[in-house]
Amino acid sequence: MSTTKINASYSGVLRHKIGLVYLSGALPCFENFGNLPTDLVYADAQVNGKPASEVLDMLIIPGGSLVESGSINPTVTKEIIKMAESGKYVLGVCSGFQVLAKETDVGRLSTSPLVRKGLGLLDVEFKPLVCTDRVCASIVDKSFITQEIGQDVRGFHCHTYGQTVLHGNSRPILVTHANRINYKKNPQDLISGVANKEGNVAGVFIHGLLDQNPPILHSIMQSLDISTLDLAEIKKANTKLLENIKSEVGISTGIRQQPALSQTPTKLVMITALGSGSGKTFIVTGIAGALKKRGYNVGVIKVGGDIRDAVSSLYLIKEPIREYSSIKIGESGWTPLEQAVTAASLDYNFLIVEGAMSAFTGLLNENYKRPMSTAEVAAALGASTVVVVGCDKEGLEGALINTLNYIKTLQSLGVKIRGVILNKLRISYITEETKQMIQQAFGQAGVELLGMVPRLDLDVRGMIPEIEIRYEDFGAQAIEAVEKSIALDLFTKIAFPPQITKVDYDAFTAKFKNLITNYMLSASRGGDQNIVT
Secondary structure, three states: OOOOOOOOOOOOOOOOOEEEEOOOOEOOOOOOHHHOOOEEEOOOOEEOOEEHHHHOOEEEEOOEOHHHHOOOOHHHHHHHHHHHHOOOEEEEEOHHHHHHOOEEEOOOOOOOOOEEEOOOOOOEEEEOEOEOOEEEEEEOOOOOOOOOOOOEEEEEOOEOEOEEEEOOOEEEEEEEEEEEEOOEEEEEEEEEEEEEOOOOEEEEOOEOHHHHOHHHHHHHHHHHOOOHHHHHHHHHHHHHHHHHHHOEOOOOOOOEOOOOOOOOOOEEEEEEEOOOOOOHHHHHHHHHHHHHHOOOOEEEEEEOOOOHHHHHHHHHHOOOOOHHHEEOEOOEOOEOHHHHHHHHHHHOOEEEEEEEEEOOOOOOOOOOOOOOOHHHHHHHHOOEEEEEEEOOOOHHHHHHHHHHHHHHHHHHOOOEEEEEEEEEEOOOOOOHHHHHHHHHHHHHOOOEEEEEEEOOOOOOOOOEOOEOOOHHHHHHHHHHHHHHHEOHHHHHHOOEOOOOOOOOHHHHHHHHHHHHHHHHHHHHOOOOOOOOO
């Protein structure tokens, strides 16, 4: 990876300089941090040729996979510690919080703890606990970011290792009132912000804290003695900084976005799969990054509440999580689908909607308000839909049979299937004749074969989205795989503006049940066992 620095110099005079860590694994645009950052801190830990601790008044360590990536090197570590020990202000958000802590157990799916050491500036440790909800929290103690005890603040959580264990030299400053924990409705209070005894070092799990809550921004302004005029200059510098950050694909890659493509109205593609493990998130990440390189203003939103699936895409395209980034299905997710897509269409000219699990998952669950499945969302959006097929478990042959039936079933329910991507292929024996046969089979079903992606060695820790992911490695491999194996021009051609449609969800579910019944009757008679009759 290139370490070429972004030219983001600001010509005005700043009385206060606020740094933002810009290293592999960081998410500098996942939120706006109150539009406060004025300077970037790279691997050399210098700002304008001087040590960061000498130049900056405050340093923000953003979320991402900094702990997993190990990208906080000794040089950066030294400057962070210097700032903390000299009484300057340091704020860590999510992964940045973990960097400041003593240690984090990242072994969520491991039989024993997998401990990653932090800097120990906050006397706290973390254990696995998943929370991906929009939340309300209460300020319970003072620090440089929390002066107004008793105030409620809002934001969102997006973490896997969120169980906080406090020790004697730390103080809780924020307590989140969470509704869903570890994928289940389980209301409880969670410590989501901690400060050191002096109050100049703080870590928080809540994203969007500085953006959505005036009491937090006012506390920082008071602590740093930032006047209203100072803030205006800071925000001018921040605007310049963001323009330059967003022109790069990923972090320190040296890959610049091509001139922006003008496109109206916004086009949308829904991407679903035959089930979890198909590589849907990998494909979405690669397509999002590749389209960003080509000049598209790309947005990625997620069906359901597990927004962690979208983060690897956002790492590459440098976009924030917004309230509409999660489409509500049942009790999972944030924003109703029509509202989410309408709002996203104002910000982006190409939208990718990543489905949840299988397209049909949740369709028979009648305990909650509809929609409950990706298939229902696709039908309600009138979305051009692409199916990602993992071919690793049953081989190409079995995957083809299942996919053709899957496509027919979705089409019979009114879902507009436009393309298919065969993923995780062992392609050594696939001849040109075989490929043409596959294209013809899908063509007869009215579907384009968009690509055949070979199997890659991704089943290791650090390359699976919700397990100790390293965004820089995951993203780089995803873009490379997509650019080599997927027809991106054809992908963009099958995209169309969403056509929001009123769906009778009871009739939709009844039709699905009827398909199952017909299949059962056909099987019992020894006839054609295709699910679609």
